[in-house]
Amino acid sequence: MKIKSKNIKKKLIILAVLPLILLVVSLCIGRFYVSPKTTFSILFSKISSVEVFWDDIEEIVVLGVRLPRILMALMIGAALSVSGTSFQAIFGNPLVSPHILGVAAGAGFGAALGILLSNSVIVTQLMALAFGVGAVLITYLISKRKSAATLYTLVLSGVITGAFFTALISFIKYVADPDDKLPEIVYWLMGSLNGIVMRDVLTALPFILTGILIIVLLRWKINVLSLTEEEASSLGIDVKKYRLIIIGASSIITAVSVAFCGIVGWIGLVIPHVGRMIVGNDHKALVPATVFLGAFYLLFIDNLSRTLTPAQIPLSILTAIIGAPFFAYLLRRTGGRWS
């Protein structure tokens, strides 16, 4: 026990350092070349006085373009994977993703509608957020009956809501201008961090940070909540209340993520499993592990997205193209026996 918990602490420290290293590396890479020395001088110039020897454009690229995008990638990667972890535990189903309650389809519809009706990014983001949260609420209301919502009806309601909004997305695609609006909608639906600015980061930060913090603080209770309802109640936990808090927190961080970067698949489904292979099933270690892994993974993918080709490759394409073979390899190696 002692040796094991020490081991897990070591693993968590390594997992925590990885995204930080990648953050530093990511600032230096991109299709517009800025030397590492310049990059760090620009960064340090913000906290202490450094003699300016670089172009304005270099400063804009590093601080105005790369930094917000990198921070957003870390944040959203962590958000999606941690909400996937908590959903899988609460629903007692390792095949569930954060999108199960219809948040992605709802947000997707909101964004598509926003793109169709306006040219404003903010309108699109707000519509995505509103419909994402709205879809989860609809799911909850459908499942809620006098005799309290069961997880089964909740998931089924999520499928219903998801199907409905997916059909609406198809309808908007069908009527959208194929030369102008349609590509924009399709591109948005595949996820991208293109065009993220500091204001976006600061808007998303309080929501995502609070959501993740709630789940991190309750991480040990998630173990208890992953048991059957009666077992969990008999261990003295108010199952309905805690489920609502954790599903609520997870849904909000997912909705905020989707509003800013579109629909990014795969992370919320698979990163929790990678985490289990590394630190085991105990959510006390698993939740922090998935925070770090998710942050690392989305940043890694986004770096590829913005550097591989002159055009930005949508995130959902890369998360799965890179992730699927890697996960298949892990699955083969561990024989599917998590931890």
Next chain:
Amino acid sequence: MKFGVINGTFGYDNERVLFEDVNFQIAEGQILTILGPNGVGKTTFLKCMMGFLNWQRGETIIEGQSFSNLAAADIWKKISYVPQAKATIFSYTVMEMVIMGRNPHLGVFSMPAAKDIAVCEWALEELNIKNLKSKNISELSGGELQLVLVARALVSEPDILILDEPESNLDIKNQLIILNIIKRLSEKKNIACVINTHYPNHALKISDKTIMFSYDKHHIYGNTKDIISQSNIKKFFEVNAKIVEINENEKNYKTLVPLSICE
């Protein structure tokens, strides 16, 4: 009175009443067994007793207080429930599983500390399964898993233990292990136990009091040795049986031998 039910009545609707006006009370260290044929509502009775289902009428009483007047958190500091051993979706280690039993004593944001680990070590020691500590739940046999669930129930340091068919899927050796542990806990730690079981013999072996249910909403309650009689077995289970006594090593063993199904 330590623990009991007054006028417990339940049915899924008014026409299909499963049982009516069930009363029992047990004191510290006593064992109550609940017997009856399949599908008669034994598990439902347990669920009502613990508040997972609401009594249609009647109430559960603990130390003189009705459940309805107590906060759930306080109830589960006194009562522990041992469900039937079933595989979980996420395979925790034995230690991770057992320590969940400490939850009633932990605040909202607190994590188990050294003291909680020590209690778990004690429980594993007590049940003689310390060697399983770092094993995954999925690697355990049915008997081992059942013992782990008993350990999880014990670490909340309960006064009352409720067990749902704890020995149902076990071989005879593991059945004896579980029964002996229940008996020992009731004697040594003064824990009152309520056990659902299919086996009249197990009731004869360990329990002080018994409730026996039949299909026609009928039930009887009393001292185990009075309740488990040849005539009652015939009436409630529709089985002709004989109760025999064996004397071995100066100890008396009472056992029930089923002979034939009643015509």
